[in-house]
Amino acid sequence: xSETTIPLTTISPEGHPEEQQPLTxxxxxxxxxxxxxxxxxxxxxxxxxxxVFAQVAAIAxxxxxxxxxxxxxxxxxxxxxxxxxxxxxxGIALISYGVLTLQPTSQPRTKAAGLIRHQIxxxxxxxxxxxxxxxxxxYNKYLGGRSHFTSWHGTIGIITIALTLFQVxxxxxxxxxxxxxxxxxxxxxxxWKYHRASGYLLFPLYLFTTYLGGAWSNYTEKYTVFFVRxxxxxxxxxxxxxxxxxxxxxxxxxxx
Numbered sequence: 001x002s003e004t005t006i007p008l009t010t011i012s013p014e015g016h017p018e019e020q021q022p023l024t025x026x027x028x029x030x031x032x033x034x035x036x037x038x039x040x041x042x043x044x045x046x047x048x049x050x051x052v053f054a055q056v057a058a059i060a061x062x063x064x065x066x067x068x069x070x071x072x073x074x075x076x077x078x079x080x081x082x083x084x085x086x087x088x089x090x091g092i093a094l095i096s097y098g099v100l101t102l103q104p105t106s107q108p109r110t111k112a113a114g115l116i117r118h119q120i121x122x123x124x125x126x127x128x129x130x131x132x133x134x135x136x137x138x139y140n141k142y143l144g145g146r147s148h149f150t151s152w153h154g155t156i157g158i159i160t161i162a163l164t165l166f167q168v169x170x171x172x173x174x175x176x177x178x179x180x181x182x183x184x185x186x187x188x189x190x191x192w193k194y195h196r197a198s199g200y201l202l203f204p205l206y207l208f209t210t211y212l213g214g215a216w217s218n219y220t221e222k223y224t225v226f227f228v229r230x231x232x233x234x235x236x237x238x239x240x241x242x243x244x245x246x247x248x249x250x251x252x253x254x255x256x
């Protein structure tokens with residue numbers, strides 16, 4: 001019986017979906033490969049010293065962020081608005097996992113496995129959940145007759161969501177259907193590199209928006225003490241950012 005493949009992508013940025021051959025140059029190490037057996041999705045990434053500690057720190061910070069947010073929201077429900085902190089915190093956690101799961105990979109199978117996990121976490125789960133949370137708070141304001149974008153949290157949040165949609169298109173277009181959206185490979189491979197870099201630039205906006213909403217919103221100020229907000233919405237995002245960026249390998253992007 002032939003092995004099942006994941007249909008999320010049809011080709012890697014290298015343009016060789018059916019080949020699982022050794023890497024031949026530093027350039028070939030930049031992008032993940034696709035169309036791999038489903039069992040290999042769970043193959044571990046190739047790590048280096050400090051990566052495991054950073055990953056544990058990232059997971060711990062996410063646990064604090066999500067745990068505190070869900071406790072506050074579920075213990076103090078506020079109608080339709082309740083879905084906003086629930087969805088946004090979960091969406092941030094899934095997006096963070098989507099980033100972490102591609103760090104670091106160096107072999108074709110670990111790259112392909114990481115890419116599949118990345119797309120499931122980001123496209124299938126993370127981004128739709130963020131959109132639901134955004135729609136919930138927007139509709140709740142509409143029902144209450146309140147103005148939109150009256151705070152830095154709301155303004156930066158909607159900008160981040162708009163940039164996210166662009167980021168999704170950039171990434172999907174560079175790996176789906178032989179990168180046809182960007183003229184096929186190797187042009188699509190170059191786009192993937194910029195998709196990866198822009199993702200690292202976008203990630204702090206998620207964390208900063210979380211900080212603004214969690215630490216300074218009227219809702220959280222009403223139901224939590226300052227120390228809890230400091231821990232969950234300032235310390236945890238800072239630890240998460242340090243953990244994620246400590247695992248970045250700029251040399252793999254070939255910008256310098």
